[in-house]
Amino acid sequence: xxxxxxxxxxxxxxxxxxxxxxxxxxxxxxxxxxxxxxxxxxxxxxxxxxxxxxxxxxxxxxxxxxxxxxxxxxxxxxxxxxxxxxxxxxxxxxxxxxxxxxxxxxxxxxxxxxxxxxxxxxxxxxxxxxxxxxxxxxxxxxxxxxxxxxxxxxxxxxxxxxxxxxxxxxxxxxxxxxxxxxxxxxxxxxxxxxxxxxxxxxxxxxxxxx
Amino acid sequence: xxxxxxxxxxxxxxxxxxxxxxxxxxxxxxxxxxxxxxxxxxxxxxxxxxxxxxxxxxxxxxxxxxxxxxxxxxxxxxxxxxxxxxxxxxxxxxxxxxxxxxxxxxxxxxxxxxxxxxxxxxxxxxxxxxxxxxxxxxxxxxxxxxxxxxxxxxxxxxxxxxxxxxxxxxxxxxxxxxxxxxxxxxxxxxxxxxxxxxxxxxxxxxxxxxxxxxxxxxxxxxxxxxxxxxxxxxxxxxxxxxxxxxxxxxxxxxx
Numbered sequence: 225x226x227x228x229x230x231x232x233x234x235x236x237x238x239x240x241x242x243x244x245x246x247x248x249x250x251x252x253x254x255x256x257x258x259x260x261x262x263x264x265x266x267x268x269x270x271x272x273x274x275x276x277x278x279x280x281x282x283x284x285x286x287x288x289x290x291x292x293x294x295x296x297x298x299x300x301x302x303x304x305x306x307x308x309x310x311x312x313x314x315x316x317x318x319x320x321x322x323x324x325x326x327x328x329x330x331x332x333x334x335x336x337x338x339x340x341x342x343x344x345x346x347x348x349x350x351x352x353x354x355x356x357x358x359x360x361x362x363x364x365x366x367x368x369x370x371x372x373x374x375x376x377x378x379x380x381x382x383x384x385x386x387x388x389x390x391x392x393x394x395x396x397x398x399x400x401x402x403x404x405x406x407x408x409x410x411x412x413x414x415x416x417x418x419x420x421x422x423x424x425x426x427x428x429x430x431x432x433x434x
Numbered sequence: 435x436x437x438x439x440x441x442x443x444x445x446x447x448x449x450x451x452x453x454x455x456x457x458x459x460x461x462x463x464x465x466x467x468x469x470x471x472x473x474x475x476x477x478x479x480x481x482x483x484x485x486x487x488x489x490x491x492x493x494x495x496x497x498x499x500x501x502x503x504x505x506x507x508x509x510x511x512x513x514x515x516x517x518x519x520x521x522x523x524x525x526x527x528x529x530x531x532x533x534x535x536x537x538x539x540x541x542x543x544x545x546x547x548x549x550x551x552x553x554x555x556x557x558x559x560x561x562x563x564x565x566x567x568x569x570x571x572x573x574x575x576x577x578x579x580x581x582x583x584x585x586x587x588x589x590x591x592x593x594x595x596x597x598x599x600x601x602x603x604x605x606x607x608x609x610x611x612x613x614x615x616x617x618x619x620x621x622x623x624x625x626x627x628x629x630x631x632x633x634x635x636x637x638x639x640x641x642x643x644x645x646x647x648x649x650x651x652x653x654x655x656x657x658x659x660x661x662x663x664x665x666x667x668x669x670x671x672x673x674x675x676x677x678x679x680x681x682x683x684x685x686x687x688x689x
């Protein structure tokens with residue numbers, strides 16, 4: 225065990241960081257896209273079904289196929305990490321989008337009406353009332369997305385994007401379960417840690433009911 | 435004295451074509467309290483909400499201090515009109531102090547001014563600022579919440595106060611306390627108040643004038659004393675629906 229760690233420890237650490245980076249970049253992009261789009265959908269609800277439908281379809285594409293589709297595209301296909309980040313972003317869109325939309329739509333209509341009646345502008349209403357009240361909901365979406373993407377990111381190694389999947393693929397190819405575990409265990413721990421941390425953040429933003 | 439609020443032939447129809455307000459014309463004098471009575475669905479709240487343009491009339495016009503409401507910038511209009519609703523109106527993620535100062539915050543007033551003003555207002559509605567300023571809505575009783583809601587509505591010193599069944603969710607004793615507090619306050623501040631209620635007693639106690647709505651139309655408009663004596667069938671019906679327990683207990687005693 226210690227000999228194994230001595231041999232692979234450095235690589236595991238390196239790949240963990242890479243894994244983390246891929247996921248974090250994808251989460252950042254997905255949040256930057258899905259939260260504004262979710263807010264826009266609350267203002268134009270007739271678009272909600274088609275737009276959330278598209279995000280839903282993206283979610284159903286098998287991940288290996290998604291990486292395959294992106295491979296031949298210009299610019300994207302040049303770097304494996306770009307493919308991985310775009311694919312992970314696509315998977316993260318749905319939960320964040322859905323929760324942003326549902327979180328804001330779910331606010332007590334009386335509260336939103338009072339915000340209007342008091343003379344808050346649209347922007348003030350969004351930043352002072354709607355986003356704070358929907359924050360824990362949006363974070364719950366981000367949390368689901370992160371946990372999913374930490375898992376899917378292991379498959380990114382199939383297109384050479386690196387991350388902990390690399391150890392898993394190598395282990396499978398050489399029938400070495402220790403290598404499979406060396407990739408799978410840190411990936412699982414990452415998912416658990418992300419789940420725990422975002423769960424804390426979610427609770428922090430939770431607004432007590434009246 | 436001029437009209438603070440004036441409704442001129444106001445109609446409001448929903449998408450299905452059903453009329454919620456039928457040709458309402460009404461003029462509210464500055465500094466008076468008008469109680470709008472009527473059963474649920476009679477159009478009371480709808481009428482109230484045309485004043486701060488939460489609803490735009492389908493036809494006719496609403497004038498606020500002589501100017502057409504829909505010709506005024508809606509944000510400015512609303513900041514000049516206090517709004518109090520039943521129960522749920524407080525923002526649960528803000529402290530009492532921030533709730534009260536929110537209109538001033540939206541207007542960009544400095545923090546120190548907001549804090550001082552919200553403490554003054556809390557004292558005015560009978561809440562000790564030291565005890566309540568830092569609390570959240572869920573840490574208050576129903577009556578305390580309504581006090582905070584009223585303080586918030588007064589923050590920007592609006593001349594007009596719209597109250598939509600403000601005490602509807604309170605028990606009778608708390609409601610009576612709130613009505614006393616409001617009456618004292620209004621005697622001092624001289625606001626023009628439009629009070630929507632289905633409680634006859636509240637309308638009699640607080641109103642200088644009672645307007646009875648039925649199916650979106652005004653069926654009676656008179657001072658409280660006259661309202662009780664009126665022989666008009668709609669009014670009699672409404673009055674008879676109240677104090678029934680009292681009458682039946684009295685009959686039992688006589689029997």
